[in-house]
Amino acid sequence: MVKRLDTDNIRISRLYSNVEKVNEDVKSNTTIVNEIDTEVGTLFKRIVELETRLENQEQYSRRTSLRFHNIRVPIDPRTGKIPHPINTDIYILQVCNSKLGLNLTVNDIGRSHVIGKVKNGKSQVIVRFLSYRTRSKVYTNKKALKGDADGIFITENLTQYRTGLTQKLSDLKYNHKIFAYWTSDGRIFAKTTEKGTKKLIKNYDDITALETTTDDDNQQQEPDLSPGTTNQNSDENHNNGTY
Incomplete structure (x- = not known):
């Protein structure tokens, strides 16, 4: 009986050692995974920055x-x-x-x-x-x-990406989800209400945020009438094929 207990204790001790080793390996691998995740996140952010710069350069080349x-x-x-x-x-x-x-x-x-x-x-x-x-x-x-x-x-003459953004805004305008959208020197703006604050639209996330904006979020502001802008606030403009 005593011999059997000793044998079981040895087995338990070995199992415990194995568990400890596995735990150490898990901790080590977790550290490596976290480091890789951080590196991937940094690289992804860098890619986004480079794509944004490339997009801006392409639009700038169309300025005339x-x-x-x-x-x-x-x-x-x-x-x-x-x-x-x-x-x-x-x-x-x-x-x-x-x-x-x-x-x-x-x-x-x-x-x-x-x-x-x-x-x-x-x-x-x-x-x-x-x-x-x-x-x-x-x-x-x-x-x-x-x-x-x-x-x-x-x-x-917008880039393909910005044309896609304006097409999405055109759909929102057609469905009365925004009041107007327009472009100025390649930049895209939109307003959810006539007297609301104009929003600069850079990507699809901005459009999603625009869709969730409530009237209370909009400050009182006169429509933008600066030169070189197009205010898409009528069905006629939409039917003409806005951007």
């Missing part, structure tokens, strides 16, 4: 360009496509000078070309102006196109 929508272009009746080459500068100058009341020449345009598909003889034309000042003048005067017979309107 605009998109003209619903521009009438010639169509080859045999193919239904645009004959190439096509001088889109002429159509842009017609809009800028005849409809916006400006006095631009071909020397103000660096390059323009059709982008996207043609629909009902109309297409989108992207234009890069030779100076930001000229681009700003055109964008500021685009309000003259409101109610245009051809449905022509002008938007900023």
Whole structure:
């Protein structure tokens, strides 16, 4: 009986030692995992920062360009496509000078070309102006196109990511979940109520936060009427294909 107890005690002692070793291994591995998690978190944050910088640089590279929508272009009746080459500068100058009341020449345009598909003889034309000042003048005067017979309107040339943000905001505006949204120099703003505080939208998290904002969270503030902004607060603007 005593011998059996001694044997059991030895086994228990060995098991205890094994448990202690396992506990030490677990602690060591936990430390390693925590260090890896910290490193991964740091790297992820760095990636986000680099992606943000890249996104900002891409948008900055578009600072002198605009998109003209619903521009009438010639169509080859045999193919239904645009004959190439096509001088889109002429159509842009017609809009800028005849409809916006400006006095631009071909020397103000660096390059323009059709982008996207043609629909009902109309297409989108992207234009890069030779100076930001000229681009700003055109964008500021685009309000003259409101109610245009051809449905022509002008938007900023946003990156794919920012275009996605504005499309999401457009859906919210259409469903009356926000009052307005607009862009200015590539930055996106939105308001949940007419007199609410404008919010800078940088990512989809900002839009989620905007959706959960209550009227009590909005301070009394006059609408932003600074030059170079577009206030998307009407169904007409939405139907025109906001950004």
